[in-house]
Amino acid sequence: MTAVRTLRGPLLLTVTLLVAWQLLHQWAGDTALTAPLPTLGHLWEMIGQKRFVPHVTETGLAFLQALAISWIGGVGIGVLLGGHKLSGEVAEPILVGIYSLPKITLYPVILLLFGLGMSAKVAFGALHGIIPVALFTMNAVRNVNRTYPRAGRSMRLSPAQTAWHILIPATLPEVFTGLRIGFSLTLLGTMLGELFASQRGLGFLLMTAIDLNDVQTILAIAVLISLFAVAANSILLAIDKRLHRGAAA
Amino acid sequence: MTVVARLTDVSRIYPPRAGHAAVHALGPLSMELRAGEFFSVVGPSGCGKSTLLDVLSGLAPPSQGTVEFEGKPVAGVVPEGVGVVFQEDASFPWLPVEDNVAFGLRRQGMDAAEIKRRADFAIGFMGLNDFRRAYPSQLSGGMRQRVCIARTLVLQPRLILLDEPFGALDQQTRLLMGDELLRLWRETSATVMLITHALDEANLLSDRIGVMSARPGRFIDVVETGWPRDRDSRLAERPDFGAVTSKLWSLLRTESMRALGQGAVAAQ
Ligand SMILES: Nc1ncnc2c1ncn2[C@@H]1O[C@H](COP(=O)(O)OP(=O)(O)O)[C@@H](O)[C@H]1O
Ligand SMILES: [Mg+2]
Numbered sequence: 115m116t117a118v119r120t121l122r123g124p125l126l127l128t129v130t131l132l133v134a135w136q137l138l139h140q141w142a143g144d145t146a147l148t149a150p151l152p153t154l155g156h157l158w159e160m161i162g163q164k165r166f167v168p169h170v171t172e173t174g175l176a177f178l179q180a181l182a183i184s185w186i187g188g189v190g191i192g193v194l195l196g197g198h199k200l201s202g203e204v205a206e207p208i209l210v211g212i213y214s215l216p217k218i219t220l221y222p223v224i225l226l227l228f229g230l231g232m233s234a235k236v237a238f239g240a241l242h243g244i245i246p247v248a249l250f251t252m253n254a255v256r257n258v259n260r261t262y263p264r265a266g267r268s269m270r271l272s273p274a275q276t277a278w279h280i281l282i283p284a285t286l287p288e289v290f291t292g293l294r295i296g297f298s299l300t301l302l303g304t305m306l307g308e309l310f311a312s313q314r315g316l317g318f319l320l321m322t323a324i325d326l327n328d329v330q331t332i333l334a335i336a337v338l339i340s341l342f343a344v345a346a347n348s349i350l351l352a353i354d355k356r357l358h359r360g361a362a363a
Numbered sequence: 364m365t366v367v368a369r370l371t372d373v374s375r376i377y378p379p380r381a382g383h384a385a386v387h388a389l390g391p392l393s394m395e396l397r398a399g400e401f402f403s404v405v406g407p408s409g410c411g412k413s414t415l416l417d418v419l420s421g422l423a424p425p426s427q428g429t430v431e432f433e434g435k436p437v438a439g440v441v442p443e444g445v446g447v448v449f450q451e452d453a454s455f456p457w458l459p460v461e462d463n464v465a466f467g468l469r470r471q472g473m474d475a476a477e478i479k480r481r482a483d484f485a486i487g488f489m490g491l492n493d494f495r496r497a498y499p500s501q502l503s504g505g506m507r508q509r510v511c512i513a514r515t516l517v518l519q520p521r522l523i524l525l526d527e528p529f530g531a532l533d534q535q536t537r538l539l540m541g542d543e544l545l546r547l548w549r550e551t552s553a554t555v556m557l558i559t560h561a562l563d564e565a566n567l568l569s570d571r572i573g574v575m576s577a578r579p580g581r582f583i584d585v586v587e588t589g590w591p592r593d594r595d596s597r598l599a600e601r602p603d604f605g606a607v608t609s610k611l612w613s614l615l616r617t618e619s620m621r622a623l624g625q626g627a628v629a630a631q
Contacts, residue, residue: 261451265511267422268447269467269518270440279470283457359498 124348131340148330157334172315176232177304180239184300185293188244192251192292202252213245217303221310235307235315242303243296250292254285287357294350301343365398367522367554368419373428374579375414387579388414391428394573394582396522396556401548403557403565405611406575407622412558413450415580416526419556420447432522446520450527450558454499454510461486461495464513485513488547505529505536509543516547523548525557529564537561541568542595549592562611567598574614577621584614 132150139147148156160166195202221238228234262284266276308317316335323331374390389411396402406412417423418430421441430437432445441447454463465482486492489509499507508528515523525544529537541564548555559565565572572586588607590598598604 259451261449261453262455264422265447265449265453265455268420268441268445268449269470269514270443271470275470279466280455283455286457359500 121348123351124344127344144329146329148333153330153333153337156330157337160331160334161338169315169319172232173304173308173317176235176308176315177239177301179232179236180243180300180304181297183236183240184243184247184296187240188247188292188296189251189289191244191248192289193255195248196252196255202256206249206252209245209249213249217241218306221307224307225310230312235304235312235317238307239300239304242306243300246299247289247292247296250295251285251289254288254292255281257288258284287354290350290354290357294347294354297350298343298347301339305339366395367398367433368396369431370394370419370425371429371431373418373425373430375411375418375423376426389418389580390425392581393428394585396554399552399554400570401545401555401557401568403559403569403572404575405559405562405565405572405615406580407577407615407619408560409622409625410575410578410618411580412575413526415575416447416524416556416558420445420524422447444521446515446518446523448508448511448515448523448525448528450530452499452504452507452511452531454507454514456499459496459498460491460502460510463499463510464491464517466514467518481517481519485516488516488550489513489543505532505540508532508540512544512547516551519551520553522554522556525555527558527560530560537564538596544568545595562615563599563604563608566604566607566611567594567596572611574611575618577618578625583618586610586614 135147135150139149195205217238220241224234224237224241228237258281262280263276266280271279305317308315309321312318316339320332320335323329323335371393372391374392375388377386377388379385392415404412404415414423418425419437421430421432421437421439424439432442435442455466458466461482464485465478468478468481486495489512491506491509491513494502494506499510502510508531512525512528529540532540544555544557545568547553557565557568566588569588570590572588573582574584574586575581576583586607
């Protein structure tokens with residue numbers, strides 16, 4: 115029953131997208147949008163090809179590194195800023211400012227700093243994801259109900275026990291929401307980073323296909339990335355909901 | 364008569380913070396809790412009742428004076444044998460009822476069978492059997508406060524401190540919870556100190572009632588009720604019940620007006 119419920123959203127989304135795609139294809143024609151079935155067939159073929167693998171690996175590695183920086187760095191920054199009132203108050207408007215900035219304008223700077231290749235993509239991906247993770251974590255730490263650690267002390271918990279058994283579970287739901295949003299934005303940032311000035315990766319393949327006007331390949335890659343994003347996001351969302359189960363006080 | 368806890372010339376002053384002067388919240392005050400008694404504290408809001416609980420429990424150190432529990436000094440750490448129930452809802456929303464109740468015992472690394480035995484008893488005692496797997500968010504305020512009392516009860520405290528635990532509950536629930544607290548007190552033979560702002564609640568439940576002045580809180584009087592140990596909310600029907608409540612109010616009237624004045628000054 116719960117499995118059906120968790121899967122219903124993504125399934126509905128997939129079907130809706132496929133129908134919309136088919137309709138759009140019939141309206142726009144093959145030159146703008148190839149039909150769903152042949153495109154998926156093409157994707158299947160591409161995945162089977164040996165020269166495709168390094169590109170997927172490249173993007174995957176860049177994304178994983180960017181995600182690690184976003185998650186670990188974001189939680190670290192958030193805990194520090196949330197725990198120290200003054201630095202939190204100083205840093206919050208700065209973080210919100212950077213967060214709302216279109217980060218693509220910073221990409222030339224990133225390229226100058228990191229050069230072409232993996233590290234620039236990783237940096238750009240992390241730049242997108244780290245701030246929401248930090249902001250959510252900071253708020254989670256700030257908003258911990260002060261009565262919980264007091265209750266811990268009244269039950270004679272050590273500081274380490276208080277951290278592990280009270281502070282972490284008390285902040286986890288909100289921190290996880292940050293991680294989930296950070297995941298999506300890191301993926302976006304990594305892909306954006308690959309579109310410009312890169313020599314490998316799915317983004318690079320995409321740009322090459324655009325140059326060649328190879329609509330089928332463009333769409334096949336878009337589908338591949340979307341499938342990954344939707345699948346990962348629905349898993350994260352399911353965990354998120356589970357964590358928030360107790361919080362609706 | 365054995366003394367369980369003793370405060371000697373205790374005061375507490377909150378140090379100045381950005382934009383706020385130092386607050387002399389409590390004392391200097393001395394008091395004794397007798398073994399097995401039910402002691403209530405009443406006083407105008409903001410007079411330092413919660414501060415008194417903090418100092419007595421060891422959650423906060425006194426600025427001056429000494430605190431003793433069972434003859435040993437208390438300073439900044441809650442001693443074994445003292446249990447606290449807070450004014451705010453302190454049930455952990457991420458744990459179902461039974462894990463909330465077992466929380467303190469698990470942290471002590473107690474044997475699992477013994478934890479289960481004690482938790483089962485506390486859950487049953489507080490009437491939570493049908494809600495063992497429920498999360499606090501699925502419970503009413505009164506039920507959540509029962510969870511907190513059960514969580515303290517499993518630790519088998521010899522001194523239980525409660526800070527306005529029924530403050531957020533409606534009048535009927537308060538009366539029922541009061542009866543339950545009396546039953547708990549009788550059956551565990553623990554010493555209980557209850558902070559409350561409801562005078563008839565203090566009257567009904569207590570052997571002695573400490574009446575506090577406006578801030579900085581001191582005891583202006585300690586009223587002995589002389590009620591039988593085996594009592595419940597029907598006590599309110601007794602003809603001499605009203606006299607005690609009247610006495611409490613006459614002691615508190617001027618102090619409450621002073622506290623209102625402090626509030627008006629503080630708000631400017
Ligand atoms: N952490 C604190 N810092 C400064 N002042 C405080 C603090 N906690 C309480 N106070 C002040 O001390 C006084 C007594 O507070 P409290 O003990 O909570 O009163 P009560 O529980 O009787 O309402 C109040 O005036 C309150 O504003
Ligand atoms: Mg209080």
